[in-house]
Amino acid sequence: MSEYLIKNVAVLGGTPTDLLLRDGVIADPADAPADAEVIDASGLIALPGLVDLHTHLREPGREDAETVETGTRAAALGGFTAVHAMANTEPVADTAGVVEQVWRLGREAGYCDVYPVGAVTVGLDGERLAELGAMADSAARVRVFSDDGRCVSDAVLMRRALEYVKAFDGVVAQHAQEPRLTVDAQMNEGELSGRLGLAGWPAVAEEAIIARDVLLAQHVGSRLHVCHVSTSGSVELIRWAKGKGVDVTAEACPHHLLLTDELAATYDPIYKVNPPLRSAADVAALQEGLADGTIDIVATDHAPHPHEDKDCEWAAAAFGMLGLETALSIVQQTMVDPGRLDWAGVAERMSYAPARIGRVSDRHGRPVQVGEPANVVLYDPGARRTIEPSESASLSRNTPYRGMELPGRVVATFLRGKATVLDGKLA
């Protein structure tokens, strides 16, 4: 394996220094051998390899949309060294057999570590608990459980899941959506949904579940994670719960930090996502919540869909958008460039904290310093690029950023010292 001597890199945007990647770890650059590959990183920053707590890789079952291999290629290009693969596959990842299959596919592909998320209920049907213990004890060592795509809406089942995962330090990641309040819902409920004639999706459908779940988590003394928070009321509820000492964490997605429901007026289903794009006031509240730590992390909710599921009328289209290859750029644009977060804050929200929540911080989400695993991303915050969907490594093309000019570019990604991306391309 090559050894890399990275020269003049600004770790977390600090004073430029040198890094040696050797034998899978970060080593003292003074020990660099003469034949080390030298990378001139002047102008680049180094961040710890990013960790996504919410990725849809679609395999098994929807390999027309994405595979573990194509999705993890997209992840590497986005600066990720670990992703948590959501359970809403076909078959659902609700058994030790399926989670081990996904975990093995990730290892074989070798682009980043894949940590399967286990389903909370059998078949995501919301009726019976899946074999959570067997998934936890499997080779995949599942710690995050979610019916994402669906809400665990039955309060008794949610309570039992929260109680059950305590035995192995797991967490339930809730897709907070009260189903009865969102029957046929298409977009954010507001004046615009009325005008466009699209069924509205009220903020209360998300907030009611979050309120219930933080109270349940407090009652049973368990850990709760809230997926893709999208409303200002949700941020307020999570702030309140944290103030009460509830063990709750929350994520915001890049698209919810940038885009608003106004885009639905195009009727272009590229902007159709669950939860929906919300108002500018909600976007501002999410940015503020992410800055002050109420929202712990950014997670992509990378949701690939083939063109036949997106190139149709709004109401018939699938929910979801790509996210892995653009996440860091969107966070730079919405959080770093306006001064809401520094690069250390980005490392916390896109690497350290997601690794802690997913209980993978023995390997990921570790500081870029001597002795740590060499999971590192080199990023050029001064670059600008125009998003061209056909250049994506994903099998799908449903990026909402087509034609947009975004700041920043991932120059290189290293997984345990092995380059997965070099010069902005797959290595």
Ligand SMILES: NC(=O)N[C@@H](CC(=O)O)C(=O)O
């Ligand atoms: N976010 C989405 O709009 N879609 C996700 C499901 C989900 O994250 O709820 C998908 O699996 O396509």
Ligand SMILES: [Zn+2]
């Ligand atoms: Zn979801």
Ligand SMILES: [Zn+2]
């Ligand atoms: Zn999702």
